[in-house]
Amino acid sequence: MRHRRIYILPTRRGLMFIATLAIMLVTSMNYGLSLGFALTFLLSGLVASALLKTYRNLAGIAVSPVAAGEAFAGTELSFSLSFANAGASRSGILVTTAAQRSVSVDLGAGATHIVQVTSEALRRGRQSLGRVTISSDFPLGLWRGWAYVHFALSGVVYPTPEAPAPPLPPGHEGSDARRSARAAEAELAGLRDYQRGDALNRIAWKAVARGAGWYSKQFEGAGGRGPLELEWADTQGLDTEARLSRLTAWVLAAEREARAFALRLPEAELPLGQGATHRRSALTALALFTEKA
Amino acid sequence: MIFASAPATPLTRAQLTWLAALVLLAQLPLALYVPLWIAAAGAGLVAARLALPAERLPSPQLRRWLLPLLALVVAIGIRMRFGYFLARDPCVAFLYVLVGIKYLETRNARDGGLLVCLALFLLLTQFFYTQTIGAALATLPAVLVLGGTLTALREAPTNVEWRPAIVQTARMIVQGIPIAALLFVLFPRLAGPLWGLPADALARTGLSDRMAPGSIGALSLSDEVAFRVDFDGGLAPPPAQRYWRGPVLSRFDGETWTLLPRARSGVPVRTDSRTVTYTVTLEPHGRLWLFALEQPASLPRRPVDAPAATGGDDTLALLTSDHQLLSRAPLLQAVRYTERSTLVGTFPGVGEADRRDNLQLPRDRNPRAIAFARELRGQVDSDRAYIAAVLDRFRNEPFVYTLTPAPLGRDPVDGFLFDTRRGFCEHYAGAFVVLLRAAGIPARVVTGYQGGEINPDGGYLIVRQSDAHAWSEALLDGRWQRFDPTAAVAPSRVERGLGAALPLGEQIPYMAQLDMTWLKQLRLHWDAINYQWQRGVVGFNLDRQRDLLRDLRLDNARPWQIVALAAGAILLWGIFLLGIARMKLLRVDPVLALWAQACRRLALGGLRRNPEEGPLAYAQRAARRWPQWRALFERIGESYALLRYGPQTTDRADLIAALRRSVDTLPPVRALRVR
Numbered sequence: 029m030r031h032r033r034i035y036i037l038p039t040r041r042g043l044m045f046i047a048t049l050a051i052m053l054v055t056s057m058n059y060g061l062s063l064g065f066a067l068t069f070l071l072s073g074l075v076a077s078a079l080l081k082t083y084r085n086l087a088g089i090a091v092s093p094v095a096a097g098e099a100f101a102g103t104e105l106s107f108s109l110s111f112a113n114a115g116a117s118r119s120g121i122l123v124t125t126a127a128q129r130s131v132s133v134d135l136g137a138g139a140t141h142i143v144q145v146t147s148e149a150l151r152r153g154r155q156s157l158g159r160v161t162i163s164s165d166f167p168l169g170l171w172r173g174w175a176y177v178h179f180a181l182s183g184v185v186y187p188t189p190e191a192p193a194p195p196l197p198p199g200h201e202g203s204d205a206r207r208s209a210r211a212a213e214a215e216l217a218g219l220r221d222y223q224r225g226d227a228l229n230r231i232a233w234k235a236v237a238r239g240a241g242w243y244s245k246q247f248e249g250a251g252g253r254g255p256l257e258l259e260w261a262d263t264q265g266l267d268t269e270a271r272l273s274r275l276t277a278w279v280l281a282a283e284r285e286a287r288a289f290a291l292r293l294p295e296a297e298l299p300l301g302q303g304a305t306h307r308r309s310a311l312t313a314l315a316l317f318t319e320k321a
Numbered sequence: 322m323i324f325a326s327a328p329a330t331p332l333t334r335a336q337l338t339w340l341a342a343l344v345l346l347a348q349l350p351l352a353l354y355v356p357l358w359i360a361a362a363g364a365g366l367v368a369a370r371l372a373l374p375a376e377r378l379p380s381p382q383l384r385r386w387l388l389p390l391l392a393l394v395v396a397i398g399i400r401m402r403f404g405y406f407l408a409r410d411p412c413v414a415f416l417y418v419l420v421g422i423k424y425l426e427t428r429n430a431r432d433g434g435l436l437v438c439l440a441l442f443l444l445l446t447q448f449f450y451t452q453t454i455g456a457a458l459a460t461l462p463a464v465l466v467l468g469g470t471l472t473a474l475r476e477a478p479t480n481v482e483w484r485p486a487i488v489q490t491a492r493m494i495v496q497g498i499p500i501a502a503l504l505f506v507l508f509p510r511l512a513g514p515l516w517g518l519p520a521d522a523l524a525r526t527g528l529s530d531r532m533a534p535g536s537i538g539a540l541s542l543s544d545e546v547a548f549r550v551d552f553d554g555g556l557a558p559p560p561a562q563r564y565w566r567g568p569v570l571s572r573f574d575g576e577t578w579t580l581l582p583r584a585r586s587g588v589p590v591r592t593d594s595r596t597v598t599y600t601v602t603l604e605p606h607g608r609l610w611l612f613a614l615e616q617p618a619s620l621p622r623r624p625v626d627a628p629a630a631t632g633g634d635d636t637l638a639l640l641t642s643d644h645q646l647l648s649r650a651p652l653l654q655a656v657r658y659t660e661r662s663t664l665v666g667t668f669p670g671v672g673e674a675d676r677r678d679n680l681q682l683p684r685d686r687n688p689r690a691i692a693f694a695r696e697l698r699g700q701v702d703s704d705r706a707y708i709a710a711v712l713d714r715f716r717n718e719p720f721v722y723t724l725t726p727a728p729l730g731r732d733p734v735d736g737f738l739f740d741t742r743r744g745f746c747e748h749y750a751g752a753f754v755v756l757l758r759a760a761g762i763p764a765r766v767v768t769g770y771q772g773g774e775i776n777p778d779g780g781y782l783i784v785r786q787s788d789a790h791a792w793s794e795a796l797l798d799g800r801w802q803r804f805d806p807t808a809a810v811a812p813s814r815v816e817r818g819l820g821a822a823l824p825l826g827e828q829i830p831y832m833a834q835l836d837m838t839w840l841k842q843l844r845l846h847w848d849a850i851n852y853q854w855q856r857g858v859v860g861f862n863l864d865r866q867r868d869l870l871r872d873l874r875l876d877n878a879r880p881w882q883i884v885a886l887a888a889g890a891i892l893l894w895g896i897f898l899l900g901i902a903r904m905k906l907l908r909v910d911p912v913l914a915l916w917a918q919a920c921r922r923l924a925l926g927g928l929r930r931n932p933e934e935g936p937l938a939y940a941q942r943a944a945r946r947w948p949q950w951r952a953l954f955e956r957i958g959e960s961y962a963l964l965r966y967g968p969q970t971t972d973r974a975d976l977i978a979a980l981r982r983s984v985d986t987l988p989p990v991r992a993l994r995v996r
Binding site for chain 2: 040041044045047048051052053055056057058059060061062063064065066067068069070071072073074075076077078080081083084090091092093114115116120138140165166167168169170179
């Protein structure tokens with residue numbers, strides 16, 4: 029931060045304090061109290077050096093962008109900023125985002141801190157950090173100094189995954205018959221709570237018959253690990269955002285089940301792949317999806 | 322990392338402790354000046370909240386109406402104690418308790434801020450009563466705790482430690498002293514109050530405009546300083562000649578002496594004989610009189626070292642026909658004046674009115690004294706012989722000089738002269754004047770101070786309230802002449818002071834006692850320091866301010882020029898302190914200093930580092946701009962980055978030296994400016 033960009037104004041308490049000094053001054057004038065003047069002016073000196081201190085507490089901090097995170101819409105998107113403090117230690121520095129979220133940080137002498145600020149991830153797409161206010165009313169709370177920093181730092185907000193989402197679509201390379209045969213070959217891995225949309229042949233009917241509740245069978249095996257093709261066309265009948273939400277949920281599900289997948293959107297195509305990078309590319313593609321008019 | 326706390330969160334224990342410290346320290350200096358029950362209640366409320374666990378205290382809901390009720394009860398109590406409320410003393414007492422009540426009621430940081438302001442104002446109010454060095458020092462603890470309290474209110478979740486907070490506050494106060502001094506010197510002082518002062522602001526110890534039996538005796542018990550005097554050439558007249566003339570009382574109602582209702586203006590004594598010149602520093606006494614040695618040969622002027630500002634009014638006071646020096650407004654601030662007096666004790670009367678006013682005597686009071694006077698006057702053939710006879714009577718009859726006279730009846734002069742014969746100076750002076758008037762000789766009572774003590778430490782004269790005295794003067798052959806009947810009874814009073822004159826066993830104010838104990842010497846040293854304090858700090862009023870501005874050659878400056886000067890000085894102060902902070906920083910870390918030097922050089926050459934730009938990026942940019950020095954820039958950038966962000970290594974000193982060499986070989990600015 030450059031010095032010229034630091035603004036300082038008295039806080040509410042500072043104004044009250046200055047008003048008190050004014051009353052003390054008038055009293056001293058009226059009663060001719062020399063020591064009253066002395067006390068009032070001594071406290072004025074204190075207020076003035078507090079002003080300098082507030083300024084020095086903020087001046088000379090080098091703030092630089094480090095990284096922007098990614099998040100699903102509705103959760104928290106975090107940004108990392110680096111605070112390099114060339115000077116003596118500083119206290120009570122408040123980092124506030126445009127959405128009025130604050131983090132207070134103390135900087136040791138000569139230290140560099142990484143500060144995480146979060147914003148609410150609002151809508152899918154790119155979300156920029158916006159204006160960040162760095163402020164402090166250290167040391168006495170009589171003055172508040174602040175400076176604005178603006179970085180071209182933006183994070184990616186993924187669509188909210190649909191929940192509960194229907195099961196993954198079948199792989200495109202085989203017929204339903206082969207799929208069910210493969211499913212039969214697969215070992216039963218266990219039961220999980222029934223979710224609306226689970227295939228009928230996966231429901232654990234015996235448990236239902238016993239009156240123990242609704243469960244779906246979980247299988248482990250070749251059928252579960254088969255590569256998937258997640259297609260825009262598979263989500264027909266929903267509006268655009270809902271389709272993106274479902275695809276997002278499927279990407280996450282595929283990743284959870286450690287299955288390779290390809291993603292086909294009208295404007296973008298992601299080849300078959302697996303792993304964190306692949307997942308990120310897929311989610312980013314979904315986040316930045318724009319429908320051609 | 323802490324999330325900022327909302328302002329409405331309840332105060333922590335630590336915050337409450339800081340606030341309690343501030344409030345108690347602000348109350349402490351005042352405790353001597355408010356009634357005892359007020360002092361106890363005010364501090365007790367604070368202590369109660371601090372000592373009792375939160376659950377033992379009344380709930381906040383209960384407190385909400387309990388505390389205003391308590392305030393009301395206290396207000397009624399104060400009204401009953403003082404007999405009035407809207408005046409200075411009851412208001413101070415009420416504020417004293419109010420701060421305690423507010424402390425009990427304080428819930429959050431905002432309340433706390435208000436409480437801090439109240440406590441600060443309370444701290445100021447002690448100066449209504451005393452402005453000694455001790456009073457000034459007594460405010461310091463509260464001021465030192467102030468910073469920590471404000472810091473504690475600012476950051477709720479962390480505890481503010483006592484010692485660092487106090488040290489930090491002290492440092493900030495020291496830094497602010499230049500500003501405080503500047504404002505103290507330049508802030509315009511007023512000649513009088515902004516609004517009418519409540520009556521009790523004027524009530525100070527000192528002589529008054531009336532004298533009844535016992536009134537001066539009461540004053541004599543006080544060690545308080547009335548005024549101090551520096552004699553030109555350091556030569557004070559002998560004690561017996563030190564009559565400091567104050568209120569002159571001509572009217573008598575049979576018991577009480579008062580001033581004439583209307584003062585006529587007079588002229589100073591014209592004299593060819595030797596005069597004494599001296600400078601008086603008079604403590605404020607809330608009344609009009611300036612005191613001068615008998616008889617004033619000039620009007621009081623501002624001291625030679627401080628003549629009035631050009632165009633200013635040079636007269637400090639008027640001289641009345643009965644030689645009282647009256648200032649125009651009550652003396653609410655210490656005043657200094659230079660005066661010239663002649664020690665020849667007579668001055669001419671001014672015509673028939675003077676005579677008539679000073680023969681007045683109520684016919685129906687003190688009949689025995691009047692009869693006695695007429696009879697005695699018949700036995701002698703001149704007024705002078707008559708006066709000598711009266712003084713002889715005081716000398717020869719068994720009159721006793723005492724601070725504890727017996728009570729006197731409706732005719733106090735009769736009772737004193739013929740029955741009790743015990744009295745203090747006002748009894749003698751009053752009875753003497755009555756006897757003269759009854760015999761047809763114009764006479765009046767003069768009150769003032771007599772004597773005073775030379776402080777060997779500083780060479781000035783201290784006149785205390787215990788030196789208060791009353792004497793008489795008579796108009797003989799058209800000239801007023803001083804007679805001191807007390808001197809006839811107790812000659813040592815005028816020569817050696819009160820302590821020598823009072824009989825053994827009477828209560829004598831400490832400083833009026835004769836023997837120079839070490840304690841008394843110590844107190845004289847202390848008084849010398851106090852005198853300087855009184856003159857320089859407490860007595861810094863409109864006059865002194867004008868003097869100082871004249872010494873600084875600012876007396877002709879317009880107000881806006883002085884304001885501009887002050888603003889400039891404050892600006893310089895800020896730049897200076899920020900510069901020091903920066904220098905300190907660079908001295909601490911040579912790496913930063915070298916890097917700053919390099920950046921400054923390149924910036925002057927036209928390539929300013931962007932705030933968020935790292936050293937390597939900046940070096941690259943410089944290398945692109947000036948390719949001929951690419952290697953040098955990269956070396957500086959890399960070694961700075963390594964020293965600053967890299968791991969600690971053993972060859973750090975060598976690296977720094979290498980960086981210094983690189984920075985030293987940077988091309989000069991004019992070379993950089995060449996495109």
